[in-house]
Amino acid sequence: MSDDTVDDVRAGGDGPTTDREWSQKDYHHPAAGWGAALSVARVLGREHTVVSGTRAMLTMNHESGGFDCPGCAWPDATDGLKLDICENGIKHVSWEMTPKRAGREFFAEHTVAELETWTDFALEDVGRLTEPMVYDAATDHYVPIEWQAAFDLIGATLRALDSPDQAAFYTSGRLSNEATFLYQLMAREYGTNNLPDCSNMCHEASGRALQAALGTGKGTADLKDWESAEALFIIGVNAASNAPRMLTALSDAYRRGAQVVHINPLVEAAARRTIVPHEIVDMALFKSTPTSTLNLQVRPGGDLALLRGIAKAVLEEHRTDPKALDEVFLERHTHGFEKYRELCEATEWSDLERQSGLSETDIRRAAEIYSRSKRTLISWCLGVTQHEHGVDTVREIVNLLLLRGNLGREGAGPSPVRGHSNVQGNRTCGIDHRPTPQFLDRLAEACKIEPPREHGLDTVDVVAAMNTGTVKVFVGMGGNFALAAPDTAFTAQGLRQCDLTVHVSTKLNRSHLTHGRQALILPCLGRTELDMQQGGRQSTSVEDSMSMVHLSTGRKRPASPYLLSEPAIIAGMARATLPESSTPWEWYVDDYDRIRDVMAKALDGFEDFNRRVRRPLGFRLRQPARELVFHTPSGRAEFSTAGLPDVIPASDDVLVLQTMRSHDQWNTTIYSDNDRYRGVKNLRTLILMNADDMRARGISEGDLVDITATARDGTTRSLHEYRALTYDVPRGSAAGYMPEMNVLVAHNDYSRQSDQPLMKNIMVRVTSSGQ
Ligand SMILES: Nc1nc2c(c(=O)[nH]1)N[C@H]1C(S)=C(S)[C@@H](COP(=O)(O)OP(=O)(O)OC[C@H]3O[C@@H](n4cnc5c(=O)[nH]c(N)nc54)[C@H](O)[C@@H]3O)O[C@H]1N2
Ligand SMILES: Nc1nc2c(c(=O)[nH]1)N[C@H]1C(S)=C(S)[C@@H](COP(=O)(O)OP(=O)(O)OC[C@H]3O[C@@H](n4cnc5c(=O)[nH]c(N)nc54)[C@H](O)[C@@H]3O)O[C@H]1N2
Ligand SMILES: [Mo]
Numbered sequence: 037m038s039d040d041t042v043d044d045v046r047a048g049g050d051g052p053t054t055d056r057e058w059s060q061k062d063y064h065h066p067a068a069g070w071g072a073a074l075s076v077a078r079v080l081g082r083e084h085t086v087v088s089g090t091r092a093m094l095t096m097n098h099e100s101g102g103f104d105c106p107g108c109a110w111p112d113a114t115d116g117l118k119l120d121i122c123e124n125g126i127k128h129v130s131w132e133m134t135p136k137r138a139g140r141e142f143f144a145e146h147t148v149a150e151l152e153t154w155t156d157f158a159l160e161d162v163g164r165l166t167e168p169m170v171y172d173a174a175t176d177h178y179v180p181i182e183w184q185a186a187f188d189l190i191g192a193t194l195r196a197l198d199s200p201d202q203a204a205f206y207t208s209g210r211l212s213n214e215a216t217f218l219y220q221l222m223a224r225e226y227g228t229n230n231l232p233d234c235s236n237m238c239h240e241a242s243g244r245a246l247q248a249a250l251g252t253g254k255g256t257a258d259l260k261d262w263e264s265a266e267a268l269f270i271i272g273v274n275a276a277s278n279a280p281r282m283l284t285a286l287s288d289a290y291r292r293g294a295q296v297v298h299i300n301p302l303v304e305a306a307a308r309r310t311i312v313p314h315e316i317v318d319m320a321l322f323k324s325t326p327t328s329t330l331n332l333q334v335r336p337g338g339d340l341a342l343l344r345g346i347a348k349a350v351l352e353e354h355r356t357d358p359k360a361l362d363e364v365f366l367e368r369h370t371h372g373f374e375k376y377r378e379l380c381e382a383t384e385w386s387d388l389e390r391q392s393g394l395s396e397t398d399i400r401r402a403a404e405i406y407s408r409s410k411r412t413l414i415s416w417c418l419g420v421t422q423h424e425h426g427v428d429t430v431r432e433i434v435n436l437l438l439l440r441g442n443l444g445r446e447g448a449g450p451s452p453v454r455g456h457s458n459v460q461g462n463r464t465c466g467i468d469h470r471p472t473p474q475f476l477d478r479l480a481e482a483c484k485i486e487p488p489r490e491h492g493l494d495t496v497d498v499v500a501a502m503n504t505g506t507v508k509v510f511v512g513m514g515g516n517f518a519l520a521a522p523d524t525a526f527t528a529q530g531l532r533q534c535d536l537t538v539h540v541s542t543k544l545n546r547s548h549l550t551h552g553r554q555a556l557i558l559p560c561l562g563r564t565e566l567d568m569q570q571g572g573r574q575s576t577s578v579e580d581s582m583s584m585v586h587l588s589t590g591r592k593r594p595a596s597p598y599l600l601s602e603p604a605i606i607a608g609m610a611r612a613t614l615p616e617s618s619t620p621w622e623w624y625v626d627d628y629d630r631i632r633d634v635m636a637k638a639l640d641g642f643e644d645f646n647r648r649v650r651r652p653l654g655f656r657l658r659q660p661a662r663e664l665v666f667h668t669p670s671g672r673a674e675f676s677t678a679g680l681p682d683v684i685p686a687s688d689d690v691l692v693l694q695t696m697r698s699h700d701q702w703n704t705t706i707y708s709d710n711d712r713y714r715g716v717k718n719l720r721t722l723i724l725m726n727a728d729d730m731r732a733r734g735i736s737e738g739d740l741v742d743i744t745a746t747a748r749d750g751t752t753r754s755l756h757e758y759r760a761l762t763y764d765v766p767r768g769s770a771a772g773y774m775p776e777m778n779v780l781v782a783h784n785d786y787s788r789q790s791d792q793p794l795m796k797n798i799m800v801r802v803t804s805s806g807q
Contacts, residue, residue, distance in 0.1 A: 136163025191612025208515025209456025229492030272419015335393025411447030502530030586654025
């Protein structure tokens with residue numbers, strides 16, 4: 037293997053091994069409905085959790101003290117009474133509740149080298165981890181270790197480093213607010229802001245854009261706004277699979293006569309029809325509701341051009357109709373409008389058409405919907421953010437909303453769909469490698485610590501720093517860093533070079549096998565499980581996509597008596613690392629109310645936390661932008677004037693490849709090799725291509741192909757023998773699955789605007805295998 041070629045990397049991402057034939061045909065059924073119900077039954081059956089599973093579902097997301105669904109971050113129904121559950125939430129919960137166990141006997145039977153040959157499905161399918169394990173290099177086995185000895189190993193290693201910045205503390209977005217707060221406190225008291233998180237890979241662009249435009253890093257809309265919008269624009273999200281409860285909002289919108297515009301290179305299931313699972317009568321009668329009034333198959337990365345085209349059309353209309361813009365709003369609340377108007381007027385339709393991949397007619401159709409609506413909400417996810425100009429595109433979304441005053445009133449506003457169930461709460465509670473001075477000042481005062489002021493490393497930085505040896509200890513609070521991070525081979529090499537890797541997890545995964553010289557697996561309680569401490573049964577809190585903070589209480593007997601809660605594990609690590617710390621770590625863990633009390637002092641918007649979080653539906657964090665209070669330099673909402681990016685590859689034989697999730701996976705957890713709504717069975721090693729692009733390369737349906745990505749620095753990375761399938765994607769683009777396609781994402785190919793890896797924007801050449 038030459039230096040600039042990366043080849044034959046274990047890609048991961050594989051589901052259960054099957055001898056069944058792969059197949060693909062168009063899926064014509066509505067989203068959710070009976071397909072979802074049957075799939076749930078199968079999963080519950082496989083995990084033998086039918087009875088407890090059913091009982092758990094009835095307490096999930098319920099105001100009467102249930103636990104928060106650990107699936108996505110979609111908010112709960114506003115009346116709090118609807119049994120608003122979804123297929124993928126159920127799969128997610130039953131995956132955690134499995135009766136299978138990965139205990140010490142299991143680890144005694146298998147060397148790490150052997151486990152490395154297992155599929156990712158097989159690793160997680162062993163079941164829940166039951167006790168702390170440490171890597172024994174002499175035998176290549178993980179062997180049991182006492183909790184205290186594990187903490188001591190971490191403490192000794194961290195204390196021996198030359199600088200606290202030689203350690204990195206990763207968070208996957210399901211950590212509760214309370215655990216999050218303790219985790220960042222530990223890192224900062226120890227002396228580093230190296231707090232990479234999964235947000236660095238999903239919504240960093242959204243946070244930065246909204247902060248710059250509106251002075252808040254979050255969306256301003258809530259579920260009520262979704263319920264009263266007249267037009268909804270849904271951009272770059274596969275809602276039926278990744279935010280299934282959005283289907284309810286979309287079908288309700290359709291029924292009340294609202295316009296629903298989907299912008300996506302693929303026509304995803306949520307852009308067609310649905311049967312909402314909790315509508316029992318519809319289920320029984322197979323009665324489905326449309327969830328779209330217009331689908332625009334934009335070119336990958338072409339969203340900015342489309343949005344600008346819509347703005348251009350609205351501004352044109354304004355020449356004859358003053359009501360086309362909200363002039364009062366623009367005058368009172370915004371800054372930079374004239375410049376933006378000039379920019380739109382100066383941009384040619386021909387450029388907008390070419391860069392968006394859509395005709396002027398189509399763009400004008402979307403503009404008409406926008407102009408006619410008095411209340412417009414725009415929602416987006418990774419199709420917007422995982423691009424070079426993700427920040428510019430999110431700002432263009434805000435520009436468009438501002439033109440007609442779609443902010444700070446009901447039924448309107450920006451509404452990013454967040455990923456992990458508490459990824460938004462993680463940021464709110466301090467997981468940020470670039471904390472503001474104000475945040476640090478308050479933290480210092482409330483917790484009596486001296487936090488470091490320099491910015492820390494994010495996900496991309498940490499991967500590089502592990503490779504150069506400047507980061508020597510990696511701690512992962514949840515997640516599966518080895519597969520989730522870009523450039524699988526490079527990330528693995530970095531992890532293997534560490535002095536110590538620590539993973540706090542519920543199940544065995546690839547990251548445990550891709551370990552440092554010393555390695556620990558620390559098993560924790562899951563969200564469904566009873567968390568008993570000195571002060572009795574504990575609850576934790578989470579924040580959903582729409583800034584609602586509420587309690588989550590597990591009730592199930594823990595998977596093993598040796599599990600500790602995440603706050604307890606963090607406290608154990610902290611005490612061992614900072615023996616002299618005056619932070620009352622143990623006292624906090626005895627009763628999480630005490631953590632909430634200090635959070636109330638340290639965090640903006642958390643005043644009176646303990647009382648407010650106990651309200652039946654929790655409380656909504658203040659959203660200044662929603663009240664038209666803008667913490668921006670001008671004190672107003674800021675228009676942006678980004679140049680139109682060129683998103684068309686220089687060469688015709690290059691395709692823009694996006695990596696996405698199948699219906700049957702949760703990030704790096706693969707439930708099966710099926711992707712129901714895209715009609716795929718028993719196959720993940722695939723690439724979806726436009727029929728003309730296949731023909732031009734002499735590739736026939738189902739042929740095996742090699743995919744070679746060329747990074748910006750000219751290095752290449754390849755995947756071999758993937759199956760090419762015809763799919764309705766725009767010419768010049770292709771799609772396949774994460775995490776296996778991370779092999780193709782060069783670690784240096786991240787957005788210069790957001791530092792997010794370009795996971796939806798990989799330049800590839802596809803050739804028949806064996807050529
Ligand atoms: N069941 C389930 N739910 C999940 C997850 C899961 O893995 N499984 N993951 C969670 C997490 S962490 C996250 S961040 C979210 C992710 O939710 P999504 O953003 O839906 O995730 P992806 O599967 O990556 O899908 C990206 C979508 O963007 C489209 N797209 C790609 N490129 C472009 C583009 O240039 N423009 C536009 N307009 N669209 C584009 C793709 O066709 C696809 O529909 O879901 C969360 N919810
Ligand atoms: N190519 C490509 N790569 C991507 C993406 C993409 O679209 N394309 N998406 C990116 C995005 S948006 C994200 S969010 C990341 C996901 O990155 P991560 O969050 O790192 O990965 P997950 O697969 O969600 O983590 C799964 C593991 O979490 C552990 N776990 C589950 N529940 C718990 C719990 O309650 N506590 C603890 N401590 N551990 C638990 C289990 O051990 C499980 O194996 O992937 C990113 N990678
Ligand atoms: Mo995510």
